[in-house]
Amino acid sequence: MRDLKNKLTSGKNTKNTQSRRGKSFGYQVLGFGAGGAAAAAFVAASGGNTVATVDTNFKVHTFTGPGTFSVSCAGNEAGNNKVDYMVVAGGGGGGIGFGSGFCGGGGGAGGYRESKSATTSGCWSASPLATSASVEVTAQGYAIVIGNGGSGTIGCSGCGNGPNVKAGTNGINSSGLGITSAGGGGGAGGGRSAISVVGNGGSGGGGGYQNSPVGAPDGAGGTGNTPPVSPAQGKNGGAGPGVGNNSGGGGGGATVVGANHGPNGNGGAGGNGATGSINNSPVIRAGGGGGSSLNSPKSGGDGGGGNGANNSPAVNGQNGSTNTGGGGGGGVRYSTGTGGNGGSGIVIIRYRFQ
8 A cells, every 4th residue: 555655646657647737737727718708899880960878888879861870899799789779761641632622631650660678778668569679780881761751742623533643652761770661651632533542551541531422431541560560560540431521531650540530521630659768768759640621630640740631721731740750641622732741750779888
């Protein structure tokens, strides 16, 4: 036992054993250092009409017109390499009736799309339309497109009476970071024997009035969330009436459908938009335009929707608010009455930068 113990703890064998252990230990330390966790890196970017720091560690870029979101550092998973967004398209224009006193539908709101992840951009209140799927970015420039609102129609004498004659035009798409929101549908125009085609889009336009033939059905509102995405980017427009109840349906909003025409020549109200606080201030956007009426103008939806027109006293359809994606109010054809123009869209991007 003494000889064996000595061989293990002294002499040539001891030197060889210690040398091997020392090399092995040193290699393990070196390997541990080389394979350690990477240092945290965060997104660094520029661009937009305004750039604000919120809640100390987060930045918000707001685009009210076209531009480029330029990413100079993409960050990493140890820090942050994703961004959240809100993309709102332009609202649809309001339609107008062909004949004197005929009513058109309100324009639909521009599509509203949003993402929200607490690990990406901190604590804030998103709309009910938000997805948790943030966008991972790379070091490059991302083109940002802000959609204009659609045009409301202008009344005139002898303009014809076929489909599409007096419909408001659809709003224009907004896009950025690979996300596209669809422009709102234009409101339908009313006519003697035909209702112009109503617009489908982010939210659908309101239906128009048809005064013949006897027993003509209600004019359907446009279809929202067209093309379809999940979560849905908007709602349907309300119906305009058939014979005997001259008025227009309300344009759809981001979260509420446009109202159908009411009794006694009353139009339908525009659908309400969505409320989010991506820039730390709660703002409602993407309300539908109100339908036009013979008697009492109907309000646009909360979130920038324009009020509908009124025949007596004569009031034009109101425009949707700028940078909200609100739909334009429906118009009434009294000489040269007009439907309202849709409001332009907006893009907002938020991320952690330190």
